[in-house]
Amino acid sequence: MTQPLPAQGQPWDAVRARMTDMAGGDVKWRDGKAAVYVFNAGEDLDRVQKEAYALFASENGLGPAAFPSLARMEQEVLGFGLGLLHAPEGAAGAMTSGGTDSILMAVKAARDFARKERGLTGQLNIVLPRSAHPAFDKACLVMEIEIRRTPLKAFLADPEAMEAAVDEATIMIVGSAPCFPFGLIDPIEALGALAERRGLWLHVDACVGGYIAPFVRMNGGDVPPFDFEVPGVSSMSADLHKYGYCAKGASTVFFRSEALRKHMIFTVSDWPAGKMTTPTLAGTRPGGAIAAAWAVMNYLGVEGYRQRHGMVTRAREQIEAGVRERGFQVIGAPQLGITAFTHPDVDGLAILGQLYQRGWVTSAVTEPRGLHLMLSPVHLSVADQYLADLDWATEAARSGGGTGGAAVGYGR
């Protein structure tokens, strides 16, 4: 549908007022009503993100020679990530626009590595647990790689099932830390052992966990080895714009060595404007996203992250205790910021629909049918309100309320 561009420009005040007005119908995430899409770590962080973003909103990460400031900030952000994830000397990475982008780049690197270093030709495949994120399906669709999803065991990747699906054309196996559906960390050590035994590239998708798990562990949480400390891990994705609390459009992808990372890089010289090299899928890269990530990480530091992630842990524990008291079952033993739970008698998706009527925008799981929360620090202050509304929603669903227009799954 076409939309005519206004013939005359309008004053910024009027334009801004219209935007504020449009946002009036959005989920009240500032009040803690969203447990998906937005990570709300407080007004101060919101301000740091936005001011830092605005400072570099015009600058372009495509040109490190023109913007040594951004090049330095990106290198420092990558250095923070590599350090947190136990990367060995010589490990390297890149900032990308998000988790999907990071995963796509890791798959591309693994594919090119397989072709160039292992001499593989023909149809290639990757093997991943059923709970891995659809970003892998997207990457495989784009690159015409076969995707082999294997059944879960107790909601976790099953290394045996994965090994059975591997063959000589497998270019990557995947584990999540944690997976999106249940918030559970796959057995990365066992997958690492499989990768080493069979000479496979193991990617750990820590898009959700990469910037929370290290701090939960520092806070005393029992987080199993999931990163480069596991020798078989070749690459990792870790999103800054999730539990790194950075502005959107920021993720990291890491490789155990430069020898692996070089397969991500794209260079073309055969066109009339000279050599063009880009590390990631994007050409132009928003300076604001790089600057905001650098600013947030420096603003929070280790203590700041420990404190905000401690709030997430307490919110999760409070909500899990509350839902258990109400007869729900928490799926597995989540350790980070995602939790999912089911009710033995009442359909989780019907409850979700009722909660939506009270302004809660959260997600669902479908195998089994239940409720899903991706929690932020703000949720510590609304946990009781959520539980009270959950009581109401469960009763409404029990007495026949349907899904009430709530979207199942996420995205469009």
Ligand SMILES: Cc1ncc(COP(=O)(O)O)c(C=O)c1O
């Ligand atoms: C485990 C996991 N991997 C990858 C992604 C994709 O990240 P993005 O939405 O930033 O592309 C998500 C998004 O929620 C995720 O939960």
